[in-house]
Amino acid sequence: MQETPWALSILSVVEMIFIGLILAAVITVIVLYIVDVNQSTHTIRRNYPVIGRFRYLFEHLGEFFRQYFFAMDREEMPFNRAERSWVYRSAKNVDANIGFGSTRDLSPTGTVLFLNSAFPTLEKDAALPSDVTIGPYCRTPYTTSAVFNISGMSYGALSRPAIQALSAGAAKAGCWLNTGEGGLSPYHLEGGCDIVFQIGTAKYGVRNAEGHLSDDRLRDLAAHEQVRMFEIKLSQGAKPGKGGILPGEKVSAEIAQIRGIAEGHASISPNGHPDIRSVDDLLDMIEHIREITGKPVGFKAVLGDKQWLVDLVGAIKQRGIDRAPDFITLDSCDGGTGAAPQPLMDYVGLPLKESLPWVSDLLTQAGLKGRIRLIASGKLVTPSKVAWALACGADFTVSARGFMFALGCIQAMQCHKNTCPTGVTTHDPKLQRGLVPADKATRVAHYQRNMTYGVGLIAHACGVTEPRKLKRDHVHVVMASGLSAPLSELHPEPVTLIDDEEQPRALTGAQSVKDEVNRERNV
Template sequence: MKNDNFALSVLSIFELLFLGFILLLIATVIVLYIIDVNQSAHTIRRNYPVIGRFRYLFEHMGEFFRQYFFAMDREEMPFNRAERSWAYRAAKNVDANIAFGSTRDLSPTGSVMFLNSAFPTLEQDAALPSEVTIGPFCRSPYTTTSIFNISGMSYGALSRPAVRALSAGAAKAGCWINTGEGGLSPYHLEGGGDVVFQVGTAKYGVRDAEGQLSDERLKAIASHDNVRMIEIKLSQGAKPGKGGILPGEKVTAEIAGIRGIAEGHPSISPNGHPDIRSVDDLLDMIEHIREVTGLPVGFKAVIGDKGWLRDLVHAVKQRGLDRAPDFITIDSCDGGTGAAPQPLMDFVGLPLKESLPWVSDLLNQAGLKERIKIIASGKLITPAKVAWALACGADFTVSARGFMFALGCIQAMQCHKNTCPTGVTTHDPKLQKGLDPTDKATRVAHYQRNMTYGVGLIAHACGVTEPRKLRRDHVHVVAASGLSAPLSELHPEPITLIDDQSRPEEPERQISVTKEELVDE
């Protein structure tokens, strides 16, 4: 009898709870109905109270359903599942072989194919990337073999454990990490690897009380042994013509201190350097920073208007090789960012497939290609894309989102909301705890090494001993006819030389370069 009474009591409690839930649900629906019919901001909700709210839920959830259930392996943007899967496997250092056949469609215009040699490089003849020196006229030139490095990502845009993992991973892999425009944090340095310090338009980390460039702070940055180069950021691929954007909720006290700004307020950089308004200003700034720090100095830009680059080449020819930029980082218009206006992200700037060959040709034409090194950036997250960039004239490549995938990024597209589910771009401690810097540092190193190995596979298949010997005639690109054409014909080397008295112009007549001529170079 007691058991029966107890069971009846439990049943009564559940009935009361269920009844309470039903009443709460009805009350919620009534309240939402009243709100919806009386508001005027959303037509759907006003015409279809309560039910109309599901539209916004489905719209939000659709992003994730498409990614996991509906999109084919090579359909998504900005990176499809096939690209992400390769990056994940490379970072985990697991078997990257596939079976049965490629799912890649070779028919779209612009598809890239590498030309395998009948006599591929034998294993005993294969070589790792060769050493390249940047800044030969500096007090402290930088020499490295790495062809694939970590692009600019600020502490603030990235979380503390993410930067720590990237820093340690870069040291293990022997590549560099770029600080991004947010200043030099202790976490960039703690890994002990090579660091490239970026000077953004707001001069974060090297600004004085008035926001001007501070020589004392520059010297302090250069005093760290593992800071190896300085990069002046003119523009970024995802938002050319717009400065960096860090929402106020991500500007913690520590980040504010590193940047030299107020805590809790949005960190919005100017859309350009107030003290760099011409080519001469840029060269003067490069020379000044190089003199103060003793380090190689270059600049980063997404290429749009080309006239200023011709002016820059002409100015360098007049000033002398010792006063040239030590490197140019070319960013693609389809680069990434944590936050940017959609009109800029979608429609402004040139893609790397146009800008990289053009800049390489311009420097070759002027006899400056050996002096000014080219760093290519923009969706280069797989070996084929890195190999293509090297074939087009890049000396180095960098990637941001590729290394984010190595950290565990799932392309949730929430970088600007402080809600990143993998802890990469959030300062929420609850979300950061899932990102173990020690484990992810190993993955970062694996990703870099497997990238280098994959690029080497392509190079050796093409018959060259190391990746930097790839040339344009190793590449074919599918044309509008559906047939492929040599990249060396689509982007032939210019034959017009530039003398010291003339302003460089776009060459009117161009010819292809033979494989023998390219190899001899």
């Protein structure tokens, strides 16, 4: 049957419309591709143009469908959606308020609750975090007010643009950046922030040709004004008893040069310091590095066996208070890392909720709490957790994964590979391209400032003027009965066992500290 002219005309119109739609779709995809590749705000879109846009659609739809098909806000691990969402919004400096009611279940045992005061601190009486001095007996003590800082993340475990963004962001926020055990790179210094140099078991960045600690390298590092402190890493929360692991594909020529190792070969650190086999060895090492550099020296450890810390306190009392570590960074068994064996990550070490009050009490009983500053580390990514750590006795807190979220991390769990989709932990130039340091530095600064503000909100609600005045009396913990009990009853504040005159004197200025130490030694 022959088609009529009007039918042919309709078919031609439909065909033309179909072709037009295809052309429009192609042009749209090309335009979106160009826009996505050249924008610097969204890492996923920059690395995965056009396709990456579906992530945001799925995230939006997830708000409506997750209760049927996906995990709820508080169910994911290691960080749930509610925690990540708060960090993302804080980093972007957008409204982080929520409506209707909290999705947090308040009934599980161990739930932390802060006790609000009937007479909260008024805005006119609220204060910023106070200054705290670390290393009063050093030639160059370090004074800072920042309660929240960037924990150790090596150049190698993290990408170049990630380190650049962290450095610039830390400088904007006024907090410190820990180098991690991979040595000091130009990118750590680039932003102008305060630096804590971490000395790992392999002595990367401060080792000689034989792999031993080099005094000359220490002096070179100390010459950088930005390098404020040195941290000896004994152990890390995610892998106690295991050294750093950097796969060979991530060991570039530059990273190999900074660390002092061979290019392209896996960087496997010893599981302990060969030259630190006792508390006396540790104190000797601390004193040696402090004497060479003139700057505060402490150590990082996750607590397991407790007796060695008791022995350490005893050794300090014998040597003198000026020989004590200037700080202790206490990590939690649920800390993070770029790569670790699962048995260690899942089963070894004590959580911060148990170890932090114990270590704080030990130092208080020995009269060392004002001398040895306590830094808490391990999943402290929201204001409630930082406020809890301060109430338990921490002077400072640090976070690694929180700042990774601020950089754009989506918890893809690809840190140990070279395939991180957001460019944070990969050395693939194509994936790194999505992480624009200037943009992410601003987010890092926003996150740190909003964290400080959030901790202040809790402190002021509890009736104190600033975060470091939070105490255990301000915290309750839900028990198995379903009722809460004061944290001060679960972990009673200890009584100092030495006289006040034995406490470290409040000294100001590096020279006065040095003179005071010399007088005590001469006596």
